[in-house]
Amino acid sequence: MAPANTAPNRALASHDARPETTPAIASALRTIGTERDGLDCLMAAIGNGLGEAFTAAVARLSQARGRAILTGMGKSGHIGRKIAATFASTGTPALYVHPAEASHGDLGMVQPEDVVVALSWSGETTELADIIGYARRYRVGLIAITANPASTLGREADVCLTLPKAREACPNGLAPTTSTAMQLALGDALAVALLEARGFSAREFGIYHPGGRLGASLRQVREVMHTGERMPVVPRGTPMRAAIREIDAKGFGSVLVVEPDGRLAGIVTDGDLRRNVFRSDLDSLAVEALMSGTPRTVVPETLLAKALEIQESMKITTLVVIEGDRPVGLVHYHDLLRSGVA
Template sequence: MSDTINHIRNAITNNISGLEQFQSALDDATLAKSIAGALDLIYNMKGRLIVAGMGKSGQIARKLASTFASTGTPAYFVHPAEASHGDLGMIHADDVLLLLSWSGETQELSDILEYSKRYNVPMIALTATKNSTLADKSDIAIVLPKVTESCPHNLAPTTSALVQLAVGDAMAVTLLRMKGFSTAAFREFHPGGKLGAVLTPVGEIMHTRDTLPLCAQSAPIIDVLGKSSEKSFGVVGLTDDAGALVGIITDGDIRRYITTKSDGSMKQAMWETQAHEIMTRGSICFTSDQLSAHALYVLQENKISTAFVLDGGKPVGLITMLQLLSAGVA
């Protein structure tokens, strides 16, 4: 067992070393200039980013195309072999090519190389060989450090594939920042699953209209208790004459208040005391455009289960911890 874990540890250490080599290589002016030039080229393109590669580089290229596309840079993967059988027609002059080949001599990329030159399609190479065919024929060559593979024979693409992935992801994230790609825009590309739930605005899942537990701040405590029982949220919002939220009363507030009045007149405690006399001011609230993930975080941090959603100071919704968890926000 100890040998097995040591092999795992060594492989991970080697992968980390490969990433550190690339990070250190960024201090080289030539590499930094190439990456910056590639980002500018992609940022200013009118078409789409075409990502291609074979073997393990092809698997990384396919993943990177997905990452670019989901972060605001139109992109798709073209298989080099399929390109030679008709898919070259998917590549237009307004596009930019990003070709991955660790050796820079991948034979299957040759038709794409010739096509790009014939139709003046800008080409970026992601390779580890400076004087390779791919680097020489590209408009911009991002030459990565020749890392040692985690494979004990230094043959299977392992660490090299990880470095390609890290570089591509870093470029995608940098473009995201350059384009000012917002969380709202991000959700447009991720409407489903866990990520879609996290990025859902509070306004899309909150309780609204007649379901809201609201009372006037001048209402007697007995009315607040009735509203709390009717709506079953454990909290009642109190509004002023203009309809703005001025405070809240929880079920716990009512219980504690009744306890303090147990020796006095229940009529005075329940019918003659107005809600604003025991309410809590300055409660935590949200706006309908805030993300569900943020709402859940705030509720958890403040150890509360419910909060009102306001528009111009007026309550338009109510969001609960149960709603958020049921929607998949966690």
């Protein structure tokens, strides 16, 4: 008798079993784990000596009248470019200067009021010699990020941020992996500390990030809200039939109700109408009989990202924009979609 077809059972077993760890997955986990260990060492170092130098570096950069000049060779140079970009986007003027190009004229980019931040794991990178010498000759501030405080860079620096020794994730211990992860993390820490020291706001952040979804999320409600005659508004005491005509005319699916002195009293939405559509006395009611006295409100300075979060979490389509207790605008969910924030 032929054996039964076991293919479906094999497929079921394969589906239920946990996937095998492939060599690539094992390698990825080792790499990430090794770099995580390096970051743990960096955190420990900040709590045990490095923190004092870090505080001094933040003070030096925040007090500079010029820019942060990031420099480094090879992989350290790539990290330096990223740190410079993060500095610049968070309120600390910065640029990257290639050390080899600096020796051929780009030293002119570095001014006495600047602060040079030089990255070199060994601290003995040959290409950094000229920019270090220039900084010392013209009294330009110099901050070192290195693992060797006794190196030329470490000795010459006004502030030396000494990275802890840690094993590279590369199995040969050669390719910069853990070391560059620590450099990048320390650069991010500097940028955030400077941002906080300057009181850099989300509004200022938006000025430097006008493009894409991020830029849209940092715009304010005042930029998209409907005002004036576009707002659906009726006074308290308005008959429901007239309020419904206002809803239809303005097309927002709601109408604001205001007190005689202009203060916001409440809101009537399409949902309120649907819940009461079969009432026999609907036509004879005044608008306040159906209105919600607690409409969701924001101020004109509210970020679009926050407005979207409120609408989605509360499952509503309209926010009333107020100044004091008076409505000055209305923002609909479709306005946020058109802005690109979603």
